[in-house]
Amino acid sequence: MSESGLRAAQAKMRRGEVAPEAIDVFTHYYKELEAGATGLIPESTIEPLTSIDSIDDVEISDEDAREALSRTVLIKLNGGLGTSMGMSRAKSLLPVRDGKSFLDLLVGQVEAARAKHGVTLPLIFMDSFRTREDTLAALGRHPGIAVDGLPLDFLQNRIPKIRQDDLEPVEWEADPSLEWCPPGHGDIYTALVASGVLDALIERGYKYAMTSNADNLGAAPSARIAGWFAASGAPYAPEMCRRTPADVKGGHLAVRKSDGRIILRDTAQTPADEMHYFTDQFRHPFFHTNNIWFDLEVLRATLAERKGILGLPLIRNEKTVNPSDASSTPVYQLETAMGAAVEAFEGATAVEVPRSRFLPVKTTNDLLLVRSDVYEVDEDGLLRMVSETSCTVDLDPRYYKRIQDFEARFPDGVPSIRGALTLTVRGDWTFGKGVVASGDAVVTEEGSPGSIADGARL
16 A cells, blocks of 8 residues: 555656655655654663753864855755744745844845855755745845855755555645645755755865754854864764753754764654653753754765665654644655754764854744844844843734734834843733833733733833
8 A cells, every 4th residue: 555655656746846866765754654663762762962062162263263164155944934923935034123034134144244254155045845936036135145156045845745544645636735745854955965056065165054944043154163163073063052941842962872873852753751851951951953064075975875865863743734724634744854964974063052043933922022122133133132131922822823913913013121021911912112011021811902002111
């Protein structure tokens, strides 16, 4: 039955003009699925990684840092649509500050680094088939960002969603586009090869890549980290941050007992009855930022040696074909994580970085924070925290989860929260201009729906 499903899926991918390299990788993971692989990593099979180098302790000369950055390319993962916030286009196009989007701010960071260090520093986006058109149109408003001979983007591959009952590729006549999904950001390595971008970068003298999520404005170009990575001689290194009680979802590195390799374990790879280990900030003290450095030449050689398949652990994601319809056909999405490649490279390492390099926007709570006066944009295009502590934001998801609803309730901008420790909003409230929150600010549901007056103090 499943052999029929594999042939049908391969044929569907060929008809969809999916790259042959991606079909080979999909075949590898389909066979793992057929064999019953779940991708789970029990706690008994790993040892916690409790000690890594800190970038704050590294001594790198300015010249060595500049030299390393001159051979670095910045790759941004840009396949997400921000569906958790009700968006239907690239999240990177969402306005963040002063009318500028994530993409605009990322471009500003790169331009500032180029000017400061005298380097070319290409900026390349890995787009999905749903984000490419809008992203390239937005980049067209930044004509100076392109580097001669290199594209502004390459396309993430797509694979069929697989029915859970018979392992056949799912069919969904109501919207055939929902029959496809991206294979996780672990596809970056396959897509770099299939697109020709990996060869193009190496031919032009680039040796290192730093890659991160497009919605993480903390992951700016860093000559210091580039210099550390070059000096380390490591083929691969993720940036890690020290965990706090709020960091219960981020993946962590560990040492696999069977072979001593450093591996990544994400939430989806942790047995449900062992999540207390996963979320223990003292047992696993560092979380994975998804800011990753790797050696382009080593990547090419490793992929050639392994016939294009790095063999990253499978993430078997259980979904429905229509994510917004829980009654639609149950499917598997076969995914891999970019950070899981740490186990594919002999000599891979990791580095602890300041929390300022991890500033993702996954929810409208995060968006309010980065739009607020807790941060300001400095001359390098970086968001710098100007208050002594950040503010924990908790907006009522019934009224603020979707970006359209969020924008409608803050027509004159978000409140000042520089003096607040927490901001909790319950109920349906539209905020006026110049609202100021301090301490543990709470807006209760009583009187909702309603308005918060201009200049109100919470």
